[in-house]
Amino acid sequence: MRLSDHFANFPAAVLAGISPANPLRRLARVAGYAVLRLGGHVFQPIRNPEQLRGAVWLYVVSANNYEALKFVKDARPDAVLLAGQGKQIGRYGGVVNRLSLRRKILYYWQYPAALVGLYRQVGGRALRFFDLVFYAIGYYEVYRRALRHYRPQAVIFANDHNDDARALLLACRAEGVPTAYVQHASVSTNFPPLGFDLSLLEGQDALDKYRLCGPVRGRVELVGMPKADAFLSQRNTAPRVRRVAVACNLLDELPALADTLAYLLRELPDLVFTLRPHPGDRRDFTALRQALPPLHWSDPQQENVFEFLQQHDALVAADTSTHLEATLLNVASVYYRFSPTPTLADYYGYAAHGLSEWAPALPELAAALARLAQHKPLDLYRRAAYYNATLGTPNEGHSRALALRRLGEWLAATAPAA
Numbered sequence: 001m002r003l004s005d006h007f008a009n010f011p012a013a014v015l016a017g018i019s020p021a022n023p024l025r026r027l028a029r030v031a032g033y034a035v036l037r038l039g040g041h042v043f044q045p046i047r048n049p050e051q052l053r054g055a056v057w058l059y060v061v062s063a064n065n066y067e068a069l070k071f072v073k074d075a076r077p078d079a080v081l082l083a084g085q086g087k088q089i090g091r092y093g094g095v096v097n098r099l100s101l102r103r104k105i106l107y108y109w110q111y112p113a114a115l116v117g118l119y120r121q122v123g124g125r126a127l128r129f130f131d132l133v134f135y136a137i138g139y140y141e142v143y144r145r146a147l148r149h150y151r152p153q154a155v156i157f158a159n160d161h162n163d164d165a166r167a168l169l170l171a172c173r174a175e176g177v178p179t180a181y182v183q184h185a186s187v188s189t190n191f192p193p194l195g196f197d198l199s200l201l202e203g204q205d206a207l208d209k210y211r212l213c214g215p216v217r218g219r220v221e222l223v224g225m226p227k228a229d230a231f232l233s234q235r236n237t238a239p240r241v242r243r244v245a246v247a248c249n250l251l252d253e254l255p256a257l258a259d260t261l262a263y264l265l266r267e268l269p270d271l272v273f274t275l276r277p278h279p280g281d282r283r284d285f286t287a288l289r290q291a292l293p294p295l296h297w298s299d300p301q302q303e304n305v306f307e308f309l310q311q312h313d314a315l316v317a318a319d320t321s322t323h324l325e326a327t328l329l330n331v332a333s334v335y336y337r338f339s340p341t342p343t344l345a346d347y348y349g350y351a352a353h354g355l356s357e358w359a360p361a362l363p364e365l366a367a368a369l370a371r372l373a374q375h376k377p378l379d380l381y382r383r384a385a386y387y388n389a390t391l392g393t394p395n396e397g398h399s400r401a402l403a404l405r406r407l408g409e410w411l412a413a414t415a416p417a418a
Contacts, residue, residue, distance in 0.1 A: 001161050002132045003122045006190040011339055014250050019129050026131040033135060038105040041085050048082075048097040055080045056411065057155040061165055063090030063279050065158040067304060068184030071226055071400045072156060072407065079156075084139070084164050090279055091301050099146050104138035111137050132163075139167030147175040154411060158184040161191050169195060178414040180407060182226070186321035186348045186387070189213055194220070198410045200403050203389040205353070221406045224390030224399035228328050231306040232397045235330040235381060238313045241372040244271050245298075245312035245331070247305075247322045249278035253339040258288050260338050260362065264316075265294055267366045271373060274298055276308055278320075314372055316365065319347040323356045328388060330381045332372050333357065336365045355383050 001007055012021065020026050056079040058069040066081060066089055073079045082097035083089055089096055115133055118126035126133065143164075155172050159165040160181055172179045181196040187206050193214030200223045201207050210216055244264075248257055257275075264273060276298035277285065289297070298308045305325055309315065315326040315333050323333045335356040337345065351358035359365035385391045395402050 001190060001192070002129055002163075003118065003125050004190065008125060008128075011251065011253060013253050017250060019131050030131050030134050033131075034105075037086055038101075038108075041101045042105065044085070044102075046085060046098050046100045046102075050080045050097055052080060052082065052097060052150045052152065054078075054150070055152055057082055057152045059083065059155055059157050059159075059165065059168055060089060060092075060096060061087060061159045061162050063092055063301075064184055066090075066092040066096065068158040068182055068227055069156065072182070072404065075400075075404050078153065087164070088280075099143065101138070101142055103145065104142050107138035107141045108134075136163040136167070139164045140171055143168045143171040144175055147171055147177050152177060154178040154180060154414060156180045156182060156407070157196070158182050160194070160196075166192065178410075180410065182403065184227075186324055188347055193217070197414070198406070200406060201389075203385075203387045205349070205387045219410070222389035223403045223406060224388045224395065225324075225328070226400040226403050228306065228325065228388075229397050229400050231310065231329060234310060235328075236310075236313055236376075237330070237378060239376060239378070240374060241313040241332060241369065241376050242271060243312040243314075244268075244273050244369060245309060245315045245317075245322075245326070246273055246275045247278075247315060247317040247320050248275065248281070248338065249318075249320055250281055250283075251339065252318055254283060254285075254288065256338040258291060260316075260336070260365075261288075261292055261295060263362050264366060264369070265292060268369055268373070271369065272296060274308075274312065276300055276305075313376060314369060316369070321348065323348070323350045324384060324387050327355055327384045328381055328391075330378065332376050332380060334359050334365060334368050334372075353386055355387065 020029065056076060058072055058079055058081045060066045060069060060081060060083050069081065073081050080097050082099060085098045085101040111134060114137065115126060115130060118133060155168065155177055157165055169179060179196045180198040182200045183202050183206055187209050189209050189212045191213050194210040195217045197218040199218060199220045201220060202225045203222055207220060246261065261273065274296035277300060279300040305322055309326050309329050309331050312331055315322060315331050316336055317323060318337045323335065326333045333356040335351045336359045346352055350356040357368055359368050390396045390399050
């Protein structure tokens with residue numbers, strides 16, 4: 001994905017945060033990674049509180065991944081949550097087990113050949129993102145070694161495209177370890193082909209998109225959204241919008257976001273607006289806080305997205321799966337691009353499939369919210385049926401139990417004979 005046209009067309013400011021445009025700055029980052037991360041791992045001992053040998057591994061790469069797989073850990077005493085050494089998991093960083101990456105440094109002799117090979121495949125893009133290639137080196141070899149050492153019963157993922165998750169998936173195939181995938185957020189047609197032995201997807205939307213990504217490997221089950229179960233019985237029944245949630249991520253540039261919020265606060269003074277950055281957003285919002293005192297704030301490190309949405313009647317956001325989560329709670333969803341980028345317009349297809357209302361410009365956005373402030377329908381959640389297979393069925397609100405049943409059956413079938 002990092003070497004695709006889609007990634008290369010991200011806004012310049014977003015790309016600079018991932019991989020600096022200046023090659024000297026990229027080189028400095030590589031040097032810092034080599035000294036602080038690779039060198040630091042060598043001298044950092046790993047002491048896991050749980051036994052990894054023979055367990056069911058729940059591999060996470062973010063706080064969202066943790067929340068998506070925690071229900072499996074709660075239900076199965078043989079399951080352990082784990083991440084790579086040094087991986088940032090937000091507020092859950094201290095409670096996940098770690099896979100040692102001390103030996104990762106031993107495989108960097110492959111880097112020149114890898115860079116040359118990628119250059120032959122994708123041209124100058126390999127050099128533009130030589131830092132991202134550098135970070136990915138060694139995961140596969142280290143994870144193969146870990147799999148041989150611990151022999152987990154299976155590995156369950158909630159991410160299918162990060163470099164370390166892809167490396168572990170390929171290592172599992174090489175070592176014959178069964179793999180499963182629990183979808184944790186909406187997917188796009190830019191993702192890699194679905195490549196797990198068992199994939200638990202939320203709904204038909206995800207399956208249709210994965211079929212466009214390439215051949216679908218293994219068994220697929222549509223189980224709804226397990227992380228939403230506890231909240232589906234608490235849908236928003238307010239007949240009018242009074243509190244508006246605004247969600248942003250790294251694709252949303254701060255100046256454009258500030259202009260949007262200033263406009264809405266001025267045009268709709270009777271509504272309360274709350275901004276929630278993405279949990280992985282490390283940008284400095286101090287200037288925005290000072291410029292817009294009436295704006296409320298949500299700390300994504302302290303409350304999850306459903307807790308946040310429960311306090312609001314409408315959502316304004318660009319390309320984020322928060323639109324789906326809002327609609328499931330009967331929170332009115334309005335799609336608005338703070339920073340217009342034609343290649344990313346309606347990235348998840350929410351507007352195209354009628355899940356969200358699309359406001360193409362600020363006047364239309366204000367008009368949509370003003371209309372919702374007069375009347376908000378009580379059946380908005382029905383729009384999510386294409387995305388959540390259990391909606392309107394006896395399994396609605398019971399996706400966890402359904403997912404656990406499917407995982408249990410699969411694990412029993414893949415267990416080695418006694």
